[in-house]
Amino acid sequence: MNFFAFKDRQMVLRADGKGLQKSDLDALQEYCTITDRFSEQASGIEVVGLDKDAVLPDGYQFVLIREQYAKNGFDNCFTLSRAKALLEWRRNTRYCGRCGSALKDSETFTARECPECGNLIFPRIEPCVIVTVRRGEEILLARHVQRNQNVFACIAGFMEAGETVEQAVAREVLEETGIKVKNIRYYGSQSWPFPAQLMLGFTAEYESGEIKVQEEEISEAKWFKAEECPATPPAGSIAYRLIHNE
Numbered sequence: 001m002n003f004f005a006f007k008d009r010q011m012v013l014r015a016d017g018k019g020l021q022k023s024d025l026d027a028l029q030e031y032c033t034i035t036d037r038f039s040e041q042a043s044g045i046e047v048v049g050l051d052k053d054a055v056l057p058d059g060y061q062f063v064l065i066r067e068q069y070a071k072n073g074f075d076n077c078f079t080l081s082r083a084k085a086l087l088e089w090r091r092n093t094r095y096c097g098r099c100g101s102a103l104k105d106s107e108t109f110t111a112r113e114c115p116e117c118g119n120l121i122f123p124r125i126e127p128c129v130i131v132t133v134r135r136g137e138e139i140l141l142a143r144h145v146q147r148n149q150n151v152f153a154c155i156a157g158f159m160e161a162g163e164t165v166e167q168a169v170a171r172e173v174l175e176e177t178g179i180k181v182k183n184i185r186y187y188g189s190q191s192w193p194f195p196a197q198l199m200l201g202f203t204a205e206y207e208s209g210e211i212k213v214q215e216e217e218i219s220e221a222k223w224f225k226a227e228e229c230p231a232t233p234p235a236g237s238i239a240y241r242l243i244h245n246e
Helices: 022-031 066-073 077-091 165-177 238-243
Strands: 002-007 010-014 034-040 045-050 062-063 128-135 138-144 156-157 181-190 197-208 218-225
Touching: 002 022, 002 077, 010 022, 010 066, 022 045, 034 077, 045 077, 062 066, 062 238, 066 077, 128 165, 128 181, 128 238, 138 156, 138 165, 156 165, 165 181, 165 197, 165 218, 181 238, 197 238
Parallel strands: 002 045, 128 197
Antiparallel strands: 002 010, 010 062, 034 045, 128 138, 128 156, 138 218, 181 197
16 A cells, blocks of 8 residues: 655655655544545555644655655656545535535445435546647747746646647647647646646647737746746656656
8 A cells, every 4th residue: 555645735754755654644643633534445545634734743744746756757656646636536525516415435436426316426637738839949938827937837728628639739829829839749648636637748839920928827928949948847747848858
């Protein structure tokens, strides 16, 4: 089994940097206020959710989940991603959307079940597209209104109902920057459980248009040459790999 404890975008490790054991989850539950504790045998995880004001006992430390992606490579972080995603899903899935009754855990599936109408609610995944647009040796990057204002990142956004992923890429780039793209190609994917995104990475080529940002979403967008690339998302994200062509 793999044992995890989370608070917001942080996870708990021992003070020596090692992962947790079952006895550590027991100790944390005794010392801290917890919001949830569950296990999933199929994926070999047991998870504790800590209250937002939780302070750790001696012998433990908080680390950013993103740092573990950077350290281990996000292709090797399935159990971490699933543990965090399921914790967030359980926190946000407490009542039946059909009849309003309180949900319970299904005895058969990784799902929440309504005891009144039998509705089954499975873990939610929110597909998002993220894309690097290239124009010759230049790459299109943007500063996002809702993110760190010192960081330039890829164009990204949630898919809309009825869209293909290619249509979503073209729409997001056009909406946010006024640029039309062509030759959209799939690059790779990453689970990003904050709370439930599946990031679908693409590359695309510039077709036409001048930059005109969607002000409620984008603070600034520019073309950059590789050697002039500004501060970007750190390692551990598909955005970093796309920008640095890894």
